[in-house]
Amino acid sequence: xxxxxxxxxxxxxxxxxxxxxxxxxxxxxxxxxxxxxxxxxxxxxxxxxxxxxxxxxxxxxxxxxxxxxxxxxxxxxxxxxxxxxxxxxxxxxxxxxxxxxxxxxxxxxxxxxxxxxxxxxxxxxxxxxxxxxxxxxxxxxxxxxxxxxxxxxxxxxxxxxxxxxxxxxxxxxxxxxxxxxxxxxxxxxxxxxxxxxxxxxxxxxxxxxxxxxxxxxxxxxxxxxxxxxxxxxxxxxxxxxxxxxxxxxxxxxxxxxxxxxxxxxxxxxxxxxxxxxxxxxxxxxxxxxxxxxxxxxxxxxxxxxxxxxxxxxxxxxxxxxxxxxxxxxxxxxxxxxxxxxxxxxxxxxxxxxxxxxxxxxxxxxxxxxxxxxxxxxxxxxxxxxxxxxxxxxxxxxxxxxxxxxxxxxxxxxxxxxxxxxxxxxxxxxxx
Amino acid sequence: xxxxxxxxxxxxxxxxxxxxxxxxxxxxxxxxxxxxxxxxxxxxxxxxxxxxxxxxxxxxxxxxxxxxxxxxxxxxxxxxxxxxxxxxxxxxxxxxxxxxxxxxxxxxxxxxxxxxxxxxxxxxxxxxxxxxxxxxxxxxxxxxxxxxxxxxxxxxxxxxxxxxxxxxxxxxxxxxxxxxxxxxxxxxxxxxxxxxxxxxxxxxxxxxxxxxxxxxxxxxxxxxxxxxxxxxxxxxxxxxxxxxxxxxxxxxxxxxxxxxxxxxxxxxxxxxxxxxxxxxxxxxxxxxxxxxxxxxxxxxxxxxxxxxxxxxxxxxxxxxxxxxxxxxxxxxxxxxxxxxxxxxxxxxxxxxxxxxxxxxxxxxxxxxxxxxxxxxxxxxxxxxxxxxxxxxxxxxxxxxxxxxxxxxxxxxxxxxxxxxxxxxxxxxxxxxxxxxxxxxxxxxxxxxxxxxxxxxxxxxxxxxxxxxxxxxxxxxxxxxxxxxxxxxxxxxxxxxx
Ligand SMILES: Cc1cc2nc3c(=O)[nH]c(=O)nc-3n(C[C@H](O)[C@H](O)[C@H](O)COP(=O)(O)OP(=O)(O)OC[C@H]3O[C@@H](n4cnc5c(N)ncnc54)[C@H](O)[C@@H]3O)c2cc1C
Ligand code: SF4
Ligand code: SF4
Numbered sequence: 001x002x003x004x005x006x007x008x009x010x011x012x013x014x015x016x017x018x019x020x021x022x023x024x025x026x027x028x029x030x031x032x033x034x035x036x037x038x039x040x041x042x043x044x045x046x047x048x049x050x051x052x053x054x055x056x057x058x059x060x061x062x063x064x065x066x067x068x069x070x071x072x073x074x075x076x077x078x079x080x081x082x083x084x085x086x087x088x089x090x091x092x093x094x095x096x097x098x099x100x101x102x103x104x105x106x107x108x109x110x111x112x113x114x115x116x117x118x119x120x121x122x123x124x125x126x127x128x129x130x131x132x133x134x135x136x137x138x139x140x141x142x143x144x145x146x147x148x149x150x151x152x153x154x155x156x157x158x159x160x161x162x163x164x165x166x167x168x169x170x171x172x173x174x175x176x177x178x179x180x181x182x183x184x185x186x187x188x189x190x191x192x193x194x195x196x197x198x199x200x201x202x203x204x205x206x207x208x209x210x211x212x213x214x215x216x217x218x219x220x221x222x223x224x225x226x227x228x229x230x231x232x233x234x235x236x237x238x239x240x241x242x243x244x245x246x247x248x249x250x251x252x253x254x255x256x257x258x259x260x261x262x263x264x265x266x267x268x269x270x271x272x273x274x275x276x277x278x279x280x281x282x283x284x285x286x287x288x289x290x291x292x293x294x295x296x297x298x299x300x301x302x303x304x305x306x307x308x309x310x311x312x313x314x315x316x317x318x319x320x321x322x323x324x325x326x327x328x329x330x331x332x333x334x335x336x337x338x339x340x341x342x343x344x345x346x347x348x349x350x351x352x353x354x355x356x357x358x359x360x361x362x363x364x365x366x367x368x369x370x371x372x373x374x375x376x377x378x379x380x381x382x383x384x385x386x387x388x389x390x391x392x393x394x395x396x397x398x399x400x401x402x403x404x405x406x407x408x409x410x411x412x413x414x415x416x417x418x419x420x421x422x423x424x425x426x427x428x429x430x431x
Numbered sequence: 432x433x434x435x436x437x438x439x440x441x442x443x444x445x446x447x448x449x450x451x452x453x454x455x456x457x458x459x460x461x462x463x464x465x466x467x468x469x470x471x472x473x474x475x476x477x478x479x480x481x482x483x484x485x486x487x488x489x490x491x492x493x494x495x496x497x498x499x500x501x502x503x504x505x506x507x508x509x510x511x512x513x514x515x516x517x518x519x520x521x522x523x524x525x526x527x528x529x530x531x532x533x534x535x536x537x538x539x540x541x542x543x544x545x546x547x548x549x550x551x552x553x554x555x556x557x558x559x560x561x562x563x564x565x566x567x568x569x570x571x572x573x574x575x576x577x578x579x580x581x582x583x584x585x586x587x588x589x590x591x592x593x594x595x596x597x598x599x600x601x602x603x604x605x606x607x608x609x610x611x612x613x614x615x616x617x618x619x620x621x622x623x624x625x626x627x628x629x630x631x632x633x634x635x636x637x638x639x640x641x642x643x644x645x646x647x648x649x650x651x652x653x654x655x656x657x658x659x660x661x662x663x664x665x666x667x668x669x670x671x672x673x674x675x676x677x678x679x680x681x682x683x684x685x686x687x688x689x690x691x692x693x694x695x696x697x698x699x700x701x702x703x704x705x706x707x708x709x710x711x712x713x714x715x716x717x718x719x720x721x722x723x724x725x726x727x728x729x730x731x732x733x734x735x736x737x738x739x740x741x742x743x744x745x746x747x748x749x750x751x752x753x754x755x756x757x758x759x760x761x762x763x764x765x766x767x768x769x770x771x772x773x774x775x776x777x778x779x780x781x782x783x784x785x786x787x788x789x790x791x792x793x794x795x796x797x798x799x800x801x802x803x804x805x806x807x808x809x810x811x812x813x814x815x816x817x818x819x820x821x822x823x824x825x826x827x828x829x830x831x832x833x834x835x836x837x838x839x840x841x842x843x844x845x846x847x848x849x850x851x852x853x854x855x856x857x858x859x860x861x862x863x864x865x866x867x868x869x870x871x872x873x874x875x876x877x878x879x880x881x882x883x884x885x886x887x888x889x890x891x892x893x894x895x896x897x898x899x900x901x902x903x904x905x906x907x908x909x910x911x912x913x914x915x916x917x918x919x920x921x922x923x924x925x926x927x928x
Contacts, residue, residue, distance in 0.1 A: 001477050001779075002477065002778075002779065002829035002830055023778055024774060024775070025774070026477070026770075026771055026773075026774035026779070026780065027473060027474075027475060027476075027477045028475055028516065028577070028770065028771040028774070029475065029514050029515060029516045029577065029580050029581075030577070030579055030580060030768070030771055032514060032580045033556060033558075033579040033580040042488065042532075042534035042535045042537065042554070043488060043532075043534070044470045044471055044515070044532075045462075045467050045470055049470070050470040053469060053470035053472070054466070054469075054470060057466065057469055066464075066466045068464050068466045068467050069466050072467075086771070087707070087768035087769075087770075087771035087772045087774070088771045088772065088774030088775055089774075089775050
């Protein structure tokens with residue numbers, strides 16, 4: 001699509017890149033068919049093609065975007081279903097990423113909105129603060145009938161069950177491989193995940209050790225930066241990104257080396273695989289960031305490379321596999337998790353309209369509760385229709401969004417793989 | 432391409448009109464903010480753009496009726512729009528017209544398995560019908576490449592075709608009933624809920640199918656469903672020259688074989704879709720033919736052998752047949768995404784569509800190559816060979832001054848050549864604004880006039896999608912005066928009933 005972004009504006013390499021990406025879009029509309037917000041709203045402005053047009057106008061006009069443009073860009077889930085389906089190879093992820101930064105830099109949000117976004121970015125990237133926030137949230141829960149909008153959604157998210165105690169595996173340390181060491185990897189132990197569900201990292205570590213992998217939880221590594229990045233807050237995201245790169249490269253260049261950075265939350269994986277792009281204009285970091293991105297693997301990619309050990313328990317369950325957006329669209333990983341589950345002896349069932357986002361999308365369910373709620377209801381109905389005994393996914397965000405509503409236990413894929421190859425039966429699956 | 436001058440008086444009344452329409456459809460479904468109107472500036476052809484006066488998204492036939500009534504009362508024009516994938520500028524907005532978007536009318540109202548029909552609202556994407564019919568072993572056959580998103584209402588308006596239309600027919604062969612809102616505010620119902628329901632009435636369904644939003648807003652459609660073929664396999668046949676491939680098309684059809692699809696892709700298209708196809712092709716390949724055969728397994732096996740023989744005679748250098756359903760789907764997917772995939776190879780493209788008698792295929796392809804040299808623009812070819820329906824994709828760079836004009840002139844010359852070779856201007860994309868000014872090349876004045884008379888019968892004030900299809904205004908008012916002038920019939924000597 002032709003755009004007339006001025007040469008002066010294009011002096012900014014991010015805007016120049018945006019211009020090229022917009023130029024690649026032929027306005028065919030194919031992406032509308034896979035865009036969850038379009039499926040809910042049926043309005044061009046809430047579709048990928050519409051948002052590309054809005055960003056084109058935003059850059060052509062320059063300066064602060066108007067409130068309506070921002071509203072429609074905010075409604076984007078960043079689920080990247082559009083990018084995965086686009087036959088012209090339009091890199092929507094990069095376009096919306098820089099679009100959000102442009103909004104953050106030029107648009108003054110109403111104070112309440114701005115404050116909420118700041119709090120979220122801070123809470124979600126710091127496990128200890130998040131833990132405190134959740135505790136406070138539990139106190140506030142009885143009052144939620146009085147609230148509406150994002151605050152209400154935040155309180156609704158607070159788990160009713162007590163939080164698990166911080167897990168000892170999330171502290172910096174090394175876990176030795178069982179038997180001969182085949183590989184040495186760094187595991188991102190995440191941020192929100194360490195608070196909400198410690199069992200996932202524990203299962204991951206057991207599974208990897210059993211398969212001859214040594215695991216490092218690197219000192220200095222923490223949140224991947226995605227929550228802040230999703231809100232266009234690169235000022236907050238980049239220090240986290242650099243801390244991770246530094247921590248993992250210390251290991252990679254240390255005496256024992258590193259074969260991969262392994263991630264078991266696909267939302268984080270997508271963002272780490274994009275570190276190279278995020279820092280491409282920073283000469284001091286570009287090379288190092290690209291190196292980390294290139295060595296990052298989702299746990300399912302790694303397990304497929306290693307090859308799963310034969311199952312030792314006859315699990316025989318019907319599993320509804322929920323493909324997280326960051327997994328299937330962001331990282332284009334579709335085959336591996338299903339193949340691994342099948343190899344572990346499960347019957348894998350696909351969920352109808354599987355390309356649709358469940359509405360979790362990082363902080364989305366907090367900032368856009370109406371659309372998120374609608375998407376959640378649709379996903380819950382689709383999962384229930386499958387007739388499975390357990391649901392599995394590779395992303396904590398989806399699990400928090402859906403567990404408790406689907407009528408069956410909802411676990412991480414690695415928990416099932418761990419169980420099948422000799423680990424404990426995942427909690428909730430008893431009996 | 433010129434559009435009628437916008438009426439500034441109407442533009443000045445935008446606010447008041449928005450308020451009236453909001454009372455009908457709800458505040459959030461009328462877009463009057465300029466930022467939100469801009470993404471509706473064009474459809475699938477970006478060369479033509481205009482910001483609509485207002486965008487309105489009704490949710491029911493009743494709301495559409497009320498919107499039309501207000502527009503008629505206010506003398507405001509209306510452009511219907513489904514998903515905005517038209518490749519002829521059919522949904523190009525008017526600066527002094529309301530853009531009536533049907534995407535919220537997206538319910539499958541009824542699935543009647545016994546009568547093998549589905550009743551659906553106009554905004555339902557084509558593919559959703561087949562998805563809903565699949566559990567019953569049925570499908571909706573017409574499959575434009577845009578089927579994932581183009582609406583059934585848009586398909587009816589453009590009488591869309593697709594890969595499977597060679598054997599199964601175009602949209603018009605699959606509509607058994609219609610509900611439409613006329614500019615007068617009346618709702619008409621044509622045909623009904625079973626095949627044959629329209630027998631005995633003037634074929635107004637046929638008239639509305641392909642009317643490009645000029646006659647009425649189609650709100651509900653009852654389509655015919657057909658049993659899913661028991662099996663289907665697709666052959667892909669490589670040829671070292673375009674002529675050989677054309678000869679093969681002629682041979683297959685000449686032998687009395689009716690493939691479920693017979694598609695042509697040239698080398699450039701093949702390169703563009705290579706990543707979707709995920710298979711290597713002989714480097715000598717200049718043209719690839721895809722030939723789908725469906726029926727019972729035994730029938731298909733026999734047909735494959737016959738087609739193989741014909742292809743070998745025509746000089747095919749490589750012949751393959753899909754073995755699994757997954758492989759077949761992958762091959763068709765690559766074909767269906769071909770237009771958009773071309774987007775990776777050039778800045779902008781312009782895809783036109785004309786139809787010629789099949790035996791003239793080699794001539795028109797020669798002519799295209801010649802025109803490409805004259806205009807200095809590259810092009811690619813990917814089309815429904817079995818129907819002689821061409822889709823030259825002309826590549827240009829809108830940012831380069833003069834390029835768009837050249838692309839348009841190139842396209843127009845191809846279409847003129849189609850007509851000169853005994854063909855027609857459009858196979859399935861419609862006339863819209865793109866081919867509007869070429870209509871006089873195909874139609875004599877009397878032919879065009881008669882079509883305009885029909886337009887006037889439906890929309891005497893010329894408020895529905897004006898400026899499209901006809902190269903000149905219909906002048907319905909003048910036409911009306913022709914009959915009764917000064918209280919006297921124009922042709923008093925013609926006997927009356
Ligand atoms: C990638 C791509 C591939 C394509 N492949 C094919 C193909 O294989 N075969 C083919 O035939 N076409 C093809 N097309 C063209 C296009 O998809 C079809 O013309 C389609 O039917 C348009 O549907 P739409 O919902 O997008 O309608 P729009 O583009 O929104 O509108 C098209 C026309 O229909 C009118 N209209 C829409 N809805 C209504 C209604 N309810 N009542 C009255 N008038 C209405 C509009 O006013 C306009 O004139 C393709 C387009 C693209 C972008
Ligand atoms: S599918 Fe790709 S090229 Fe087509 S409109 Fe969407 S982003 Fe643009
Ligand atoms: S990222 Fe998801 S929500 Fe955003 S435009 Fe693309 S498909 Fe729609």
